[in-house]
Amino acid sequence: MDHFLLLFVLTICLVGASWGESEAEILIQFKNSLSNYESALQNWNAWGSSPCTGNHPNWTGLRCSNGTILGLKLENMGLMGVIDIDTLTGLPLLRTLSFMNNSFDGPLPDVNKLTSLKALYLSYNFFSGEIREDGFANMNALQKVYLARNQFSGNIPKSLAALPRLSQLSLEGNRFQGKIPDFHQKDLEMVNLANNLLEGRIPDSLSMMDSSLFAGNKDLCGKPLPQCKSSKKRTIIIIITVVGGSVVSLAAIAAVYYIFSGRTIKSQFKKGQEKNGSNIGAPRKDARSLCCKENHGKVLSGSSHYKKLEKAKLHFFRNDREKFELQDLLRASAEVLGSGSFGSSYKAVLLDGRAMVVKRFRQMNNNIGKEEFHEHMGKLGMLYHPNLLTPVAFCYRKEEKLLVFDYVPNCSLASHLHARRAPGQSGLDWPTRLKIIKGVAQGLAYLHRELPSLAVPHGHLKSSNVLLDNNFEPLLTDYGLVPLINKEHAQQFMVAYKSPEFTQYNRTTRKTDVWSLGIMILELLTGKFPVNYLRQGKGGSGNADLATWVNSVVREEWTGEVFDKDMKATMNGEGEMLKLLKIGMCCCETNIERRWDLKEAVDKIQELKERDSDMEDCSSYGSEGDGYSSRAITEDDFSFSVNA
Template sequence: MAHNIAYWFLLLYVLLTCAITASSDDLEVKVLLKFKGLLSNATALDDWNKTDVLCNGDVSNWKGLVCYNGQFTGLKLEAMGLGGTIDLDTLAQLPLLLTLSVMNNNFAGPFPGDLKKLGRLRGLYLANNRFSGEIPDDVFSGMKSLRRVVIGNNEFTSKIPMSLLELPKLVELQLQNNQFEGRIPDFWQENLTVNFANNKLDGPIPTTLRSQDKRSFSGNNLCGEPLDRCTKNSIPKVALVVAIAVAVPLAAIIAAAFIFCRRAKPQEQEKSVEIYKKKESNNSKGENSKNIEQGDLNFVRNDREIFELEELLRASAEVLGSGSFGSSYKAVLFSGQSFVVKRFRQMSSVRKEEFYQHMRRLGRLSHPNLLPLVAFYYTKEEKLLISDFAEHGSLASHLHGKQSPQQLGLDWPTRLKIIKGVAKGLAYLYEELPTLTLPHGHLKSSNVLLNNTYEPLLADYALAPVINKDHAQQFMVAYKSPESTQNDSLTRKTDVWNLGILILELLTGQFPANYLKQGRGGNADLAAWIKSVVREEWTGEVFDKKMNPTRNGESQMMRLLKIAMCCCEWDVEKRWDLEEAVEKIEELKERDWDDDFSSYASEGDMYSSTAITNES
C-alpha cells in the first residue's frame, strides 16, 4: 500500500514539473520569437521553432541559446551577421536571462536602451559592432548582479558612465577602441580587470588601477603608473586649456563659494579667484614680515612632492562637505595625488607671523594616528590648509551615514582598533604640545578619519590658537564641556571629556546631537543622554548591535563603557587625566580570554555608575 502511494506521489510530481516547464518554455518561445522578429539578416536563427523544447540539460535545441540544468539562461548570438533592433523591453520578460552577447555583428546606432530592465543580468557583451553616441550616465544604475561589461571596438563617445561605479560585483570592463573622453573614474571594485586602450581619455590613472597591464591604457593621453609619471608637460597645451575651461577646478569652486558668501554681506566688495593666483604686495611691518610673502603655498613637510599653487587650483575638485570651520574639497592633481583642501573662514583675528609659526609647528608633528598637514596658504582674506586624503572617510559617516558598497560595517575589533589609535594620537599631541591647553580641542567622530586599513587619523587638531575666539566658543566641542559652560574655563582634561563622548558614540552607535548642536548650551540634555546610555545594571543592551560581539567580547566593551564614564566625570578634579585613560584603553583586548570581568568590575569607585552627576 505504502509503495503504491509513493508511486502516485512521484507520478504527480513529474506531471506537475513537466507542466510548469512546458508553461515556462511557452513564454520563453513567444518572447524569443518576438525578439527575433526585430532583427535583420537573421537567417542564422532559422532553426528557432515554435514546437521545440529550448533546452535538454545544458544543451540548447535553438542556436545561440545558453542552457543550464534544463533552463534557458542567456543569449549568445555572436558572429551571425545580425543587425536591426535589440529590443530590451521584450527581453525583460525573460525572468532568468543572465547573459546577453551580440558580439561580432552589424548592430549600429545608439546604446540598445534601458538596460536596468534586465535586473538579473550578469554579463553584457556588445563588442565589435558599430554602436555609437553617448551612453547615458545612469544606464548601469541598480545592476547589482552585473559582473562583465564588454563593449569595446564600437564608436561610443563622451565620458565613461559613472554608474559603472555602482556595480559591486564588476570584475571585467572592456571599453577599448571607442572614443570615450575625459578622466577615468576612481573604480574601487576588487579583482577588476580593465581595458581603456585607444580612446580619448586624459589625466592621471586612478591609484586603484595602477596594478593593471599598461597596454590597457595605451593610445590615450594618460599618465601615472603603470605609464610614465605625470608632469605639467605631459598634458598638451590645447588639452590644458580645454581642461581649465570645461572642468570644475578647485579655484572655480572656491571662487563660487567666496562670491556667494560675499553676497550675504552686500556692504563688502566681491572678490574673485584672482586673489589666489597673484602675490599680494608685502605691506606688513616688522622685521620678520620681510621674509614672508603673502599668496604663496607654504609646505611644512619635506616628505611630499612640491607643487605650485596654480597646479592645485587647476586640479579637479570634489566638494566633501561644509563643517563648523569651513568647506572641504578633495583635489586630484595631474600627478594623480589626492589632497584635502580646507578653507577656513574664521581665522581673521590671528596675525600673519603667529599663523605661520603655528602651522610650521603643526607641520613638524608626525604620528601614525594624525592626519598630516602638508601645506598652507595665507592671505588676509583666505586661509587654506592642505592635508592628505583619507580613503575611507570619517568615523561619523561609518557610524551614522548610508553605507556605500565598498564600506564595511564596523565590528567590535575594528572599533577597538579605532579607539586605541585615537588614544595614541591624542597622547602624542599632549606630549608634543605641552604649552597648549587644548592639544586637540575639536575631537568628534567627524574629525576621526580612516585610512585604507581602518587606522584612525585625527584631523582639525590644535587649531584653537588660530580660530577666532567667538567662533570657537560657538562651534568647537571643547567649549561644550561642563567646565566651559559653567565656569568659562578650559583645562588639559577637557579633551578627555571629548574622548569619553566619542567612546560612548562608538559603543552605542547613537549620535550625540544635543552635545554637538550650535552654541554652548544643552548640557542638561547631554547629561540626560549619557544617563540614558548607562544604567545602574550595566547591561549590554546599550551597545550597537552592528558590532556583533561574542559574550566575552561584550565584557571588554563593558570595560570600555566604564572608561568612557570616568572620562565624562563632570567634576574636573575627579575626571581621569589623559595618561590614565590611555593606559586603561591599551589594556583592552578584542575579547576577554580569562572571562574575569567580575573581578575587574570590582576594582573600586573609579567605575561607579554615579560618576556622572546632575549639572547642579
C-alpha cells in the same frame, strides 16, 4: 652505546642553553644600547617581576606567549640610540618588532639576523641611506615590513622584493629611486611606494593596486597610473603642445569662464556658509554628508577668490615631499567633500595622480599676524605620529587660509557609525572599534606631550575629525587650531567649548580633551550621535546629551542592548566593552576634579582586549551570533559614582 652518546649530547645542549642569559638579562642588555628610555622603560629591571607571566607582559612593550617573549612594541617613546640586533638574536621566538615613531637614525639595522621575524615596523623615524641588496636575505618568514616616513634612499633592495611570504610593504615618504623591482608573492595585499623618487613602468604584478599607492613619484607610469609614453610620442606631444598651446589656453579659459561664471561653486560656498551658521540639520543627515563620496565634479578654480589666490604661495612642511604650486591645486578637477565648522573641503587630483585635500579656513583669527601664523603652522608641521594626519602644506592670506593634506580614502569615523547602510551591510565590529579608539587615544596623548603650551592641544576632537585609512587605523585631524580660530566662532562650534567646564564656568583645561575623548567612546559603543556636537554656545539645545543618557540608564537595570546593534562583538567580549564604557564615563565626569586625566584614560584603554580575560563567567554570556550578554548590568559594574 650510540644511544647513550646521543642522550649525553642532548643533555649537554639543554643544560648549556639553561646556562645562557635569561630573557630579562637580554632585555636589560638591549635597553642599555638605547638612550632617552628612562621614563618609558622604568619597569625593565632585573629586580622586579619576570618579563612575562604566561601570556601577560609584566614589562612595557612586550608581547608574550606561555612565558616567552614573542614581540617588542616600543612605539611613541622618543627612543634614540642603537637598535642592538645582535642582542635580540638571543630571543629565538621573537616574531614581531616595532619601533615606530621614535628618533632612531642612521642606516637600517642588520634585521636579517632575525631570520624568524614575521613583522617589522620602523616607520616614522629618521633612518637614512641606502639599504644593502642583501638587507632582507634569508628572512623567509617575514610578512609585514613598514619603513615609511624615514629618509631611506637608493634602490629598493631586491632581497626585500623577493621575500617569499611578504603581504604588506610600506615604503612611502622616503627617497627611494630607480625602478620598482618585480613582486611575485601570491599573498601580496599592499605595496605603498607613494612619495618617493621612483621611475619607469610599474610592474605588472602591482598593476591591480590602487593608484594612491604610487602617487608622488613623478616619473612612474603604467597601470594603475597613466600609460607610459615612448620618447617618439613624447616629442610629438611637445611639438603639439608648443604649436597649439595658445589655442588650448584660450579654450580652457573660455570653458572655465562659461562653466563657472554662474552659480555652481558660488552656491556651494553659500551652502557651506549656511551650514556653518545656525541651521544645522539632524544628526543622521549630517552624518551622511560626512562620507567622502558626495558632491562630485566641482572645480576649485570656479571660486570667486581664484584670481586673488593665483599669486599666493604654498609653504611645505617637509623638504622630502614632492612639491607643487597652489595653481596646480586650484586648476585641478575636484570634489567638494563638504562644509565643516571652519569652511569647505575639497579633494583635488593633481596631474601626476596624487589626491590631496584642501581645507579653506575663513574663520581664522585676523589678529594673528603672518609670522605668528607661520610659527604655529611650523609646530603643527613637525608633528609626526601614526595616528595624526599631518598637514602637507599651507597658504596664508589675511582673508582666508588654506591647509593641504593627503587624501584619506576611507572616510571618517562618523560616516561609518552614522551613515545609512544598505540592507544587510554590517557596521564596524568590536575589534575594529577597539582598534580605532586605541589609535585615537595614542594620537591624543602624543598631542598632549608635544603641545604642552596649549591648554587644549586638540580642541575639536569628534568622530567626523577622525579619518580611517584602508586598514581602519584612525588619523586625527583639525587639531592644535584653538589659538588660530576667531574666539566667537570657536566658542560656538568647537567641541572643547561644549564641555561642562566651559558651559558652566567659562574655562577650558588640559582635561577638556579628555571629556571629548569620553564622548567619542560613548558614541563608538552606543552608535548614538552625540547631541553635544550640535549644541552652539552656552546653554545648549536643552536635549539630554549622550553622557547624561548613559548616566540615566546606568541608574536602572539595563542589558547589553545599550551597545550599538550594528556592532558585531567578539565572542565573550562584553566584559571588555563594559570596561571601555566605564572609561568613557570616567572621562565624561562633569566634576573636573573627579574626571580622569589623559594618562590614566590612555593606559586603561591600551589594556583592553578583544575578548574577556578576567571575568570567570564570561563563557555563560551571550550567544555565538552576537557575543552580547543578556544579563542585567547595574551600577555595581562601575567603580565610580554616577552623577546626574
